[in-house]
Amino acid sequence: MYGKRGSFVIYMMVWTVVFIAVITIVGIYARTQIIQFSEGFEKEIAIELDELKDGIVDEKYNHLALNIISENNLSKEFKESLVIIDENNRIIYNVPISRDIDSVYTNCNIASFKCEIHERNFQLTLENQFNLNKIRKIILTKDQNKNVLILIPILNNEDLINIPIPSTLPKDLEMYKEINQKLKELYAESLKKEFPSIKDDNQIIRLFLDGYYYERLKDYVLFITEFGLQLSPLRADLELAEDEYNSTEKSIQLMILEYNKTIERYYPDVIEINDKIKADEQKKRVEDDGIEHFMSDKYPSNFVDRISLMFSFKSLLVSSIRNLGQRITDLRTTYREKSVSEQYQKKDIQESDASKLLRLKILQDSIVNRILNNCPYFDETICMRALGCGQNENAATCMADFLYDIGDPELCNHPYLGGINEFEDAGSARDQCYFRFSKQDPSLCLEIKNNALQFQCENELFPPLS
């Protein structure tokens, strides 16, 4: 090898052949792996999407059952069994559910929820008495002391989506209609969601190299995140509206005035908090994107690893993941802002007083949660300003005043007060909050954890006999 003329050329020729051979073998192996990966990936996404859709469909069948139960004044406690038709056309269901039944509700109307009521013929099995081929599930409940079966029919997605959400709110209440419509749109959109499937191997390779699968994964995660971000607040709003509607003790007009006052007082602070969060996120994003950022202490300590990180950041996989993180943050920010700003814009629309009350309650709740959830993460200035706290005032006192101002003692036990201690005076704020509300409800003295304050609370309410 050494010292011979032309040996370097031979050496390089051999090395080049070996190098090309290795790259070719790696390429062939990579191709097989990519095809396997894409098949697994598509299967996984399809299963996950089907599970989500099945969940929605199942929930809508439950809505139908609850609406039928409610419309026919049946017991809200029920058992259920799915009806399955196997490969041999046999009908399978939980047979014991059909025993000792007095009557069977069938052919229910999906708009009025009225059903035909038939006596159970014990000479025949359930499947012989009724055609169960088009039944999705059987519900066992009670009509006073009688056992009742409801046969829930198989419906197409369009009919299912149109079934209103069961609620204690009146169906003609504007606020109920609004929430129901939003949920309907969300479910309809989610049931339509499809991801295309690719079968051609060459196309799979080409798309993989172009980062198609990373984008697909990103789309799927964003879709699921957005679904959750839309669904959770709607459910929470409905629950809150039902509680408020059923527990209103004061005059509706008076409560509307109180809620309006709180909203007008704290809405600008929420806007300020939102702007601050947005600005912080934007600043962090710009910092994260700079090359010099990779050289900062945040990243691995040795030079080669930091440099290699730059390599990985140029790859579609890592850039997709980073982009996904940013998009999820953006989505969360958008929905958080929307939850307050959209409701605020609608707060003065013409509607019934009952609906207005629920709308304002929901809005006030969003504002309070926004302030409580974000105060612990901010420097004290912005948080204290939002709470109307002076420079030399104690943060816990201000927080307690704020909670008292809102007028809901349940907020004293908010997760950020006394539970999660990001807010350094959280425990103190919690105790002071209960102390203030104890004037309305003396039992709240027992919730105070600080012994001295609890003693003071009890003494003020029940002064010792002298």
Next chain:
Amino acid sequence: MVNKKLAEWLKAEETQGFPENQLVAFSLKKGFKKRDIEEAILYLKQKFSIKVIFKIPSYLIVLFFIFLLSLGWALGEFLSSVLLSGAIIGSVFQMSYFEKKNMDLLSWALFVTLYILYIFIYVPFFIIAIFSLILALIVFFKNKRQINLYLLSMSFLISITLAISTVLLIYIFELIIIIQYLPNMNMIYLALILYAPSLYLLAPVIYIYNKLALSRIDIYQLSPDTVIR
């Protein structure tokens, strides 16, 4: 068994300026056996000393330590690279001492210990050292053992470390300068653009450094019948 007295006499006379063939002829006349003379000469050629290490070009030795320490820093293993440098320098002096005192067994023990030490200090360097040793053994036996194995292994260790460092430098240069202008792309494309050229360069760079490191060691001038005609 080598006749060490004969070997020492031959070395002393060679230092006085007598050519090797005259010394061989004189030894034969004195009644030494041809086989004993051959073994004594081979023994001398295998001897190691501080002077011998400078058969490796000094600029390569300096560059080796600079690269070794820089590589240690870049990989977050600076202390290991300092320890490795210390172990290598220490072993050269120790080896020279043992050889001077004809402590052959201790020389071999030191040689083996050095490799064990590499494992404990930094495993990747041990792998480079083992690769260097394999190349050194090939050259050692190809040249009928007429050269010191420790010297050969050192020269290969220096050339391979320099080659790897050079390629790594090229790779870092690519990352710092080129990567900024590349759009986001699949890892496979990135590897083909950045890793593949660096890996391809590794072989010619090792070749060039080996050539430089071995250029003053007379392994190519030795013919099979150099020792005794």
